[in-house]
Amino acid sequence: MARLKGVIESEYAWCSEVFDLNKRGCEFWERFKSQGNIEDIQRAVETWQKAVDLTPDGNPDQYTLLNNLARALIERFDTLGNAGDITQAIEIFQRLVEHFPDGHPYKPRMLTNLGWAFRSRFRRLGDVEDLKCGVKMSRRAVKLAPNDDPSPLVDYLDNLAIQLRGSFEHFGNMEDLNSAIDAQRRAAGLLLDDSSHMPRCLSNLGGHLLMRFEHQDNEEDIESAIQEMSRAVNLTSDDHCTLKSGFLHNLGNALWSRFRRGSKMEHLAMAVEMTRSANQITPDSSPDKLAILTDFANVLIE
Numbered sequence: 001m002a003r004l005k006g007v008i009e010s011e012y013a014w015c016s017e018v019f020d021l022n023k024r025g026c027e028f029w030e031r032f033k034s035q036g037n038i039e040d041i042q043r044a045v046e047t048w049q050k051a052v053d054l055t056p057d058g059n060p061d062q063y064t065l066l067n068n069l070a071r072a073l074i075e076r077f078d079t080l081g082n083a084g085d086i087t088q089a090i091e092i093f094q095r096l097v098e099h100f101p102d103g104h105p106y107k108p109r110m111l112t113n114l115g116w117a118f119r120s121r122f123r124r125l126g127d128v129e130d131l132k133c134g135v136k137m138s139r140r141a142v143k144l145a146p147n148d149d150p151s152p153l154v155d156y157l158d159n160l161a162i163q164l165r166g167s168f169e170h171f172g173n174m175e176d177l178n179s180a181i182d183a184q185r186r187a188a189g190l191l192l193d194d195s196s197h198m199p200r201c202l203s204n205l206g207g208h209l210l211m212r213f214e215h216q217d218n219e220e221d222i223e224s225a226i227q228e229m230s231r232a233v234n235l236t237s238d239d240h241c242t243l244k245s246g247f248l249h250n251l252g253n254a255l256w257s258r259f260r261r262g263s264k265m266e267h268l269a270m271a272v273e274m275t276r277s278a279n280q281i282t283p284d285s286s287p288d289k290l291a292i293l294t295d296f297a298n299v300l301i302e
Contacts (some may be wrong), residue, residue, distance in 0.1 A: 018061065021051035022103065025068060029075075030270075038079060044072040045085075062104070063099065066092050074120050086121045087244045093117055097137075102144055107154065111141035112159050119163060133169055142183070150190040154197055157187035158204065165208055174215070181208045188228075193235060203232035203247045210254050217261065225254045239282045248278035249292050256299055271299050 024045040027080035032040035047067040055062040070092040077085035092112035100107040115137030122251035138160040145153040164180035167173070184205040192230045213221035229251040236244045250272035259267035275296045282289050 009086065013204070017066075018051050018054050018065070021047050021054070022065060022068070025072070027050065029072060032075070034082045041072060041079060045076055046067065048072055059293075063096060066096060067113065070096075070117070074117055077124070078120055081124060083121075083125070083292045086117060086124070090114065090117045090121070092151075105146060108141040108145045111144065112156050113136045113165060115141065116159065118175055119166060122166075127167060128170065131167060135167050135176075137165045151197075154167070154187045154190050154201065156185045157190075158197075161187070161204065161208065165211070168211075176194075177212055177215075179204065181212065184208055199232040199243065199247060202235070203250050204230065204252060207250060210257060214257060220260050221241050222254065222261070226251065226258065230256055233287050238281075242286070245278045245282040245292065247272050247286065248281075249288070251301065252278060253294075268299070272296075 027045050028040045028047060029045035029114065032035065033045060041060040052062060052065045052069055052208070055065060070089040073085040073092075075088065076082065093110055095108070095109040097114055100110060115134040118130040118134035118137065121127070122134065138148055141156045142153070142160050145156050147153075155282065161180040161184040164176045164183065168176035168180065184201065187199045187206055188198070191201060206225040206227075209221045209225035212218065213225060232247045233244065233251055236247055237245065252271050255267050255271035255274060259271055260263075275292070279289075279292050279296045282292050
């Protein structure tokens with residue numbers, strides 16, 4: 001009995017340490033996302049790596065820890081550019097994708113995360129095979145998503161739309177942009193207006209439509225873009241300054257684009273109003289401040 005008790009205590013201590021490490025990793029992650037301190041993402045990676053190392057292979061908790069670790073590695077790669085980080089993240093997600101069979105609720109999420117890792121590496125290193133793999137993984141995620149819960153499917157569709165837009169920007173295939181718009185519209189159709197995801201989804205849809213307008217000059221696209229972006233602004237509380245400033249900035253750019261094609265002063269006046277509002281609510285410390293100020297100045301020059 002004494003020996004058995006010792007085993008139980010050892011198991012409990014192991015579980016307790018991993019639990020504490022995961023909690024600390026989450027705290028470092030959240031702080032990095034809110035404050036951008038590089039030391040926090042370094043600590044998140046180190047903490048989750050230790051938690052993974054302490055967890056026996058095959059333990060269900062290890063897959064959650066591996067997912068957390070890989071996401072932190074992507075974030076560190078995006079920040080510092082160490083290729084070893086993104087390589088490790090991709091290997092982890094590939095391992096997780098292979099572990100979960102089709103039909104398992106975790107499989108689409110792992111595919112989406114793997115696709116995002118490929119996208120991150122492409123954006124930094126430029127290998128088009130990574131871009132293609134990102135689109136492929138995101139398509140599989142949408143295809144395998146369960147139909148009983150629309151919330152995850154919205155995320156998968158949103159990620160797929162971003163991947164397809166990136167593919168259009170690189171290859172210039174209009175079918176990619178059309179598919180991005182279709183995916184984003186499908187995502188928006190799954191949400192209610194009071195969903196916290198709706199404003200961003202609408203703003204992204206407006207951005208895709210604006211891009212198609214700038215390539216094809218279809219008046220219907222710019223009207224729809226402005227309509228969706230306006231909805232995103234109206235659905236966002238003034239308490240969410242960062243989000244709202246971004247949506248106002250996007251709407252201002254769409255109105256400016258419409259003015260440059262049609263030269264109607266009312267469109268320019270609205271562009272000035274939206275861009276000024278975005279500038280007013282954006283803190284000087286925000287990394288987006290310079291871009292908003294630049295666009296505000298350009299609109300005023302017009």
